[in-house]
Amino acid sequence: MKEIRYIKAIAEALREEMERDENVFVVGEDVGGGGGAFGGTKGLLETFGERRVRDTPISESAIVGIALGAAVRGLRPVAEIMFADFLTVCMDQIVNQLAKTRYMFGGLFDTPVVIRTACGGGLNAGPQHSQCLEAWFAHIPGLKVVSPATPYDVKGLLKSAIRDDNPVLFFENKALYAMKGEIPEEEYLIPIGKADVKRAGSDVTVVAASRMVHESLAAAKTLAEQGIDVEVIDLRTICPLDKETIFASVEKTSKLVVAHEAVKPFGIGAEIAAMVCEEMIEHLDGPVVRVGAPFVPVPFNLEKLYLPNSDDVAGAVRKVMEY
Amino acid sequence: MKEIRYIKAIAEALREEMERDENVFVVGEDVGGGGGAFGGTKGLLETFGERRVRDTPISESAIVGIALGAAVRGLRPVAEIMFADFLTVCMDQIVNQLAKTRYMFGGLFDTPVVIRTACGGGLNAGPQHSQCLEAWFAHIPGLKVVSPATPYDVKGLLKSAIRDDNPVLFFENKALYAMKGEIPEEEYLIPIGKADVKRAGSDVTVVAASRMVHESLAAAKTLAEQGIDVEVIDLRTICPLDKETIFASVEKTSKLVVAHEAVKPFGIGAEIAAMVCEEMIEHLDGPVVRVGAPFVPVPFNLEKLYLPNSDDVAGAVRKVMEY
């Protein structure tokens, strides 16, 4: 094992996959000499050259188009869209082109494209550089949506994403880039579509994604001292959702809290709550409480107040326990 | 009262508001000489001239930008984006600019912009001309999302949308354009944010939007013959949701079905189900069943199989009744 930062784990995954498969290349703004806005592609240009590490103009629609066209020809592009907020300038290419190419052409083409992007708050970067928009993409058939919470997960999932023949929206979290964690020296993969029980518990299930996994683990720790035994499930993949793991846990605990950083209304928590209420309400004892950001744009100066945290998770857990 | 088609009701609303307020203008592709792709702006150019009826190039980002900039200066633009699928090419202008202008600038500007667009299937128009993407916009603070189901509603709501000082995404439904319905001769408004009980009933609540309101009413008719008394709530507005009306109905019936045309996962039905399960699960007797399209792109040739219909609603109602 070795200790490594989340952002470094990304760079390692990219390097390993580029070494393994000549068809893998990276494309995006500042991915070359700049090494990526956050350092995810650091060192790749030096090793792999301009052929496989492509700096682009500020033209996000074109970046996604390049990735899709190259994938149709059998390459395996990893595109970087600097901030998840900027996905808004290339939604057509993602949603109407990339996501639908396989289906609308009757399965003619594989579309192994990964779009890496940085979501979330924590840098006081304001309303146009802090959003969590994963729910949008999970609503679009043809896309997979991945959202890793730890250095170990981000490396293993990114490698799997690159090997997947479907488009994968890969949501990294800015607040986690500097986080350190252990990973094996040897190669490993983590399957897309499987959630991970990050803490086993028997009283209440907390399903969380990305940064909120850590907030939920912190809340679980506090609550343990108060005699509440929380099971924390890290979704890892938002689409397809791992129903099996979630349902098994709720069968056990009968209590459910869902936690994400995006605004609560119409977020991913709604789908998880609805799924449980639709398919296994008889196992539920009490309400499903959702933790998410308030329904306002991310304020530059009030980010601390805005971001959901471990206190919010603990509060939600207490609420379902008191029912 | 007079009988009028849905599309004609739209044209009437636009005409009345343009007559009432010199600041109202329409802008979009083919809105002038063409009268709009579906006829919503028919005749406006002849009456109001090029100053207030602005044909644009195929540049959707610019269309939304024009609307926002004009609104900041006190005008009241009504922009037309031909198909809701094309909102993907102007998401940044809608989500990062229009929706956030008020908040991020500390309330400096009003942003009275209406974006009219046509959603839904029914024309075999295929995967890039048939989507229902309302859930995306309901996830974005700062926007209102309206989705009228009848000629009466579409006229009254469009007039209210134009008078609203917030951005309103106004989702018309292609399959309803030709539908006829009664409206008063005199002027009327319908408030944004209020749902409408389209059929009172005591056994089960069906919350539906847009075209699915009619499918739900048809299902209710069939079910009535079988002794099941369905209450059909037309959401009318998707954001802000009218909790009060929904909750009151569920308190009465204890049974809930939600129906929309968009794909089921991460759709608006998830939010409604989650809201009920979060805030009033003690009133629920059985699962909340959602009716929505299957999780696939809208297939050109299999649209009939794809589109949710009254049988699906009836099936869902039976399911919750059997619990």
Add this chain to the structure above:
Amino acid sequence: MNREKLLELHYLMLKVRRVEERLVDVFTLGKIPGFIHVSIGQEGVAAGVCSCLGPEDLIFTTHRGHGQALAKGIDLKAFMAEIYGRRDGCCKGKSGSMHIACKKSGVAGSNGIVGAGLPISLGTAFASMYRGDGKVTVCFFGDGASNQGTFHESLNIAALWDLPVIFCCENNGWAQFTSRKTYMKIENIGKRAEAYGMCGVTVDGDDVLKVCEEAGRAVERARTGGGPTLLECKTHRWLGHYVGDAQKYRPAVEVKQVKEFDPIARFEKFLLQSNCVDQAYLDGVEVRIGSEIEEAIAFAEGSLLAGADELFNDVYA
């Protein structure tokens, strides 16, 4: 140009014309779901450009893309079955008129979103460069599409990276119900190439020989590492935006006059006058194409509709 090539150009144009005329018929009879856009009057562009490409080269087509796909050599039966939405269609019936693709003939995809093909064409061209395999990509689009942001982003990158791609603008003077002066101030879209340091050409798109000549140069340039070309072909849309559009917004005199530009009539006159062919030959081609089409229609109409089993296929790998 050798005789064989001349005859190919003629055959391709006529085939496109006759296929689309029949499509108008059967669509009007209600046999085809959805809506279709035909390119009648614009055949010179598709034929002239695609005749310069090999089967390994790729094209991206538009909502008005029947002619482009046919000229690139898509199988007529599979094409027809696709437009009918049948199982034997080249995309299993799921794409319809607006989203046709075919791997074998190099039709990399038609698009219902105006301007959306251009960014994707960068990617296939980039793959050619990545692999050094010499394949050329042509991306067709309309004059209206040249005002979308994607046009700008794509041309800039193609020029910057010297990509083997040709952006072929089929300028028919109309974007749906709106004519040029409503959407653009300048006359020639070809001129826009200069903004990117790219080669730009404007040509009479109803003169198939001219189109072929300029397309040939552009393909040669792309194939030999000389970079991209913006090739504007000025042509005329004879009919409405979609089949059924009564064109009330369009001056009646224009609707009449456009037929004078008929690329096929012009070319047949040339073929006859230059003694390249005689009338009997032309009549023979008509017959041949006619029977190809009827065969394809019979094939399409005989092909099964897809069923529920297909609904969930091909969403994910």
Add this chain to the structure above:
Amino acid sequence: MNREKLLELHYLMLKVRRVEERLVDVFTLGKIPGFIHVSIGQEGVAAGVCSCLGPEDLIFTTHRGHGQALAKGIDLKAFMAEIYGRRDGCCKGKSGSMHIACKKSGVAGSNGIVGAGLPISLGTAFASMYRGDGKVTVCFFGDGASNQGTFHESLNIAALWDLPVIFCCENNGWAQFTSRKTYMKIENIGKRAEAYGMCGVTVDGDDVLKVCEEAGRAVERARTGGGPTLLECKTHRWLGHYVGDAQKYRPAVEVKQVKEFDPIARFEKFLLQSNCVDQAYLDGVEVRIGSEIEEAIAFAEGSLLAGADELFNDVYA
């Protein structure tokens, strides 16, 4: 140009420089949340252009927009408090450095999305035309932004509608960590105007007099119904993309050399040599600006942080 105007230009440039130098200080001390982008070295553009505008005219600024807002006359205290994220900021502290707006001084909004201001500027300009009120809009953007699709869509429509808008490209040769040859083949962005039938000009942005002259012409053109202008001002980014960026990607020699283009030093030399001012005058301006800034910083630091009561304000009307 009269003396008053010359002194105004000098004052504006120096004020922008000194404000941003101080911002770098206080940011480095950790007093400002988020990140900030400064325009040190580029002051000639903001000053030259904004000095041609009246308070009723509007500007859209960029992520690197402090100078533009200041030159347009935004109140320094409210500006400073905003960057500090305080209640007395011009946007109640919610916008920060990247999203500043001020109604009174005509700052219609800064933008964190590259290229996103251009479409919005069409709207304010359209409103001027709609009302016939003669207000001119200037939209600032960077060289990198000129490769976004919005640039293309916006310039096309502005030209088409003869809108009273000026697109001012602050070309500092860099887009974040990437230099021109990585994102564009041509030399002059001003040339792109031709693709729209618009007037395009390229000027030395470090020569404030030249900027002022060309901006003046463009404003006059817009004001009198002559339509839009693309005004490219070539300038230099002295520091990193954001404060704290070590610029490892940039040749050290370039980092050194850019200071030779200093628009302020150049202009001061001109003012002295033409006997327009003496050194004592310049020293006096320094003092005056210095105290304005310290006052503003004291104001900002004395202003309260917003609290939970503000979180839900101004989402909806």
